[in-house]
Amino acid sequence: MMKVLIVEDDPLHRSYLHEAVNAALPECDTVIEAENGTVGEKLARDHKSAHIVMDLQMASRNGIEAARTIWKERPETRILFWSNYSDEAYVRGVSRIVPDGAAYGYVLKSASDERLKLALRSIFIESQCVIDREVRGLQQKSLGQTNGFTDSEYEILVDIALGLTDRAIAKRRGLSLRSVQNRLQQLYDKLDVYQSAGDDHEDGRFNLRARAVTVAFLRKLLNYSALERAEAELQEWLDGK
Amino acid sequence: MMKVLIVEDDPLHRSYLHEAVNAALPECDTVIEAENGTVGEKLARDHKSAHIVMDLQMASRNGIEAARTIWKERPETRILFWSNYSDEAYVRGVSRIVPDGAAYGYVLKSASDERLKLALRSIFIESQCVIDREVRGLQQKSLGQTNGFTDSEYEILVDIALGLTDRAIAKRRGLSLRSVQNRLQQLYDKLDVYQSAGDDHEDGRFNLRARAVTVAFLRKLLNYSALERAEAELQEWLDGK
DNA sequence: TAACAAGCTGCGGGTTTACGCAAGACGGCG
DNA sequence: CGCCGTCTTGCGTAAACCCGCAGCTTGTTA
Secondary structure: OEEEEEEOOOHHHHHHHHHHHHHHOOOEEEEEEEOOHHHHHHHHHHHOOOEEEEEOOOOOOOHHHHHHHHHHHOOOOEEEEEEOOOOHHHHHHHHHHOOOOOOEEEEEOOOOHHHHHHHHHHHHOOOOOEEOHHHHHHHHHHHOOOOOOOHHHHHHHHHHHHOEOHHHHHHHHOOOHHHHHHHHHHHHHHHOHHHHOOOOOOOOOEOHHHHHHHHHHHOOOOOHHHHHHHHHHHHHHHHOO | OEEEEEEOOOHHHHHHHHHHHHHHOOOEEEEEEEOOHHHHHHHHHHHOOOEEEEEOOOOOOOHHHHHHHHHHHOOOOEEEEEEOOOOHHHHHHHHHHOOOOOOEEEEEOOOOHHHHHHHHHHHHOOOOOEEOHHHHHHHHHHHOOOOOOOHHHHHHHHHHHHOEOHHHHHHHHOOOHHHHHHHHHHHHHHHOHHHHOOOOOOOOOEOHHHHHHHHHHHOOOOOHHHHHHHHHHHHHHHHOO
């Protein structure tokens, strides 16, 4: 007997998932649905759900937040993330919250029926991690170093994206002013903010700090959800003086 | 006899739309589908489509871009935008490209079947504009002045979001340096960047410029698609010396 | 243990931002 | 016409930012 919880905004996708679960998991006898992260968390708690399919980006409370609190309460929960996009921001967000040894998956909505069903079985039955090929690529790149970003670089990227001053960042991260600026420089370097600036004449130069954020956005290193989470963390920190 | 073109990423939504069109418009005998903006444009041209349902945010070429080129070729085309979100950025983007007197609509994906079908009939048969209540609110706010943004303020917001320096903005918009900075100040004012900054002591102050962009993002004044379009325009301008 | 790369930090200075102050310019309106 | 509000511009200043240079602390490798 197995129970599966589906957390997904869009009614169409929700019913599609429902069918997919029924088809892929005959051993599953009950499927419950939640239409956003908040009720998702609640249902997971009430039903002690061990098998969850979760959409990222939902209006009320996004999948990453929901997954975090769920995993905090029951780290052995198996969660399959089912998302439209493979932004590095999402991938980073997810891999930062998955508990040690937990089984989880990440498949794109553009994947075929087969892939989805296979992933469902692999994760829920075999407790095996299944990460979409495309997503996998990002993961490699971001954890390895090649053309990817260090955690500290990513951290400072988020900080300037939030609009903190150098001084504020220094205080927050426990660094000196100069160190913060060092990190900024290497960030600018990696994001290629210089070349796009007016190379020869100072005709159309960019504001490096602002440009870096934009470039990061355009490259999907950042997205709305990541900003939202970072902002929440920031407020938390501000309140805690 | 009527032909309807559907431009939509998601196969699920596409087939849902297909059914909705069939149900709402018995006089429609052919429905064609495109899975992104690029082929949407092409099909619209080939079939001289006069009735289009268009998703915003698609991977290859987003709905606003596609609609713009379509309307440029055939301004009397009726387009119903069908979107997940009602970000001010989208609303602004759409209302900037709709030709004078054209019939168009904007309904949210969260709307009921009834609403969608009604909108289809109103726009395609009656040539009447139908704008979702929620979206309407934004439109009012942004075109009127109450708590909304002037075009010039919005313009400069985009410019700093792109990462331009004050000087570059001045050159681009044909203003003096000081004027640019004036507009920035009133932007900061409206975005409430000050209060959130460290009120009393200079403990955790914000970089106003960067913060403004973030706040705009969080308030959905900007989004990825808007940035993308702005970036394209910028490149165009840069190339044109 | 020596050597070396990588990261942190202070110093100094050139540039860019943020913004108060004040002098025009333009467009209504009584 | 004169008054007034809005927008533009120049000047000047304090702060913030970008960054080269050089001295230190680490963890790593020979």
